[in-house]
Amino acid sequence: MKKVLVVDDSLSVARQLEKIIAESGDFTCVGHAKNGAEAIKMNHTENPEIICMDMNMPGMDGLTALRSLSALDKDVKVVMVTSLGGVGDKFTEALKLGAKNVISKPFEADNVLRILREL
Template identity: 40%
Template structure:
C-alpha cells in the first residue's frame, strides 16, 4: 500500500506520518502541502490511500478530491480536517471520500480506518 498525506501544516503531516509508520515503512508514505501537489503526486506515485486536508493554499481539498478520483476511481480518500461541520462532511462524502474525520487523528482511529479500507 502507498499513502499520500496532504496538509499545508507540517505539524499535521508529521503527526499523521508518525501514526502511519506503525503500519508501513517510510518508503510507502508520500507528502504534499496542498491539493495541487496531491494531484501531481497521485499521477506520479499512484497512492492507494490519500489523507486530505480541506483548507489549503493553491488548491483546497474540495477541489482536489474529484481530481484525485478522476485520476484513479479506486483511490481511497480520507479527509482529515479541522472543519467538522456536518455540511463539510456531507460534501466530501458526496465527492467520493470514504471518511471525514477531525484533526488531529488519533492512532486508534487511524487503525480502525485502515482496517475498514483494507476490507473493501
Template identity: 40%
Template sequence: MKNVLIADDAIFMRKVLGDILRRNGYEVVGEASNGREAVEQYLLVKPEFVTMDVTMPGMDGLEALKVIKNIDKNCKVLMVSAMGQEAVIMDCIRAGAKGFIVKPFSEGDVLEQVKKLNFL
C-alpha cells in the same frame, strides 16, 4: 493496502499522520502541502490511499479529491478535517471520500478509518 500519500498544509500534521502510519506498517510514498501538489503526487507515486486535509491554500482538499476521482474512480481518500465542518464532510462524501479523520485525532481514530478502507 500499505502505501499512502499524505496531503496537509501543516508540516506538523503530515509528520504526526506519517509517524502513526509508519508505526503501523504503512509506507508514506509522498507528501503534499496543497491540493495541486496532492494531485501531482497522486499521479507520480500512485498510492493505495490518500489522507487529504480539507482546508489547504490554493486548491483545497475537496477540489483535489474531485480531480483525483476523475483520474482514478477507484481511489481511496480519507479526508482530514477539524470538528464542526459537517457540511464540508457531506460535500466530500458526495464527491467520493471513503471516510474522515477528525482533528484532533488519536492514533486509534486514524487506524480505525484506514482499516475501513480494506472493506470498501
C-alpha cells in the same frame, strides 16, 4: 504494505500522520503534498492506494482536489483529515465527492489506523 500519500499544508500534521503510518506495520507513507495541486501530481507519480487529505489548504483546497482525484483515478481511496469534519455541510460534500470517510482533528492514532484498515 499499502501505500499512503499525506496531503496537508501543516508540517506538524504531516509529521504526526507519517509517524502513525510508519509505526502501523501495514502502511507505508510514499510522500507529503502541501496542497491539492501537489496531491494530484503525486497521485500520478507515486500511485498511492490511500490518500489522507486536509480540506483547508492554501492554493488548491482539499475538496477541489478530491473532485479531480475522483474523476481521474477510480482506484485511489481518499480519507479527509480535517478540523472541519464536524461541519455537516462539509462532511456531506466530502462524501458526495467520493471521500471514503472523514476524520476530525484533533485525531488519535488508533482512530486513524482503524479507519484506514476498514477501507
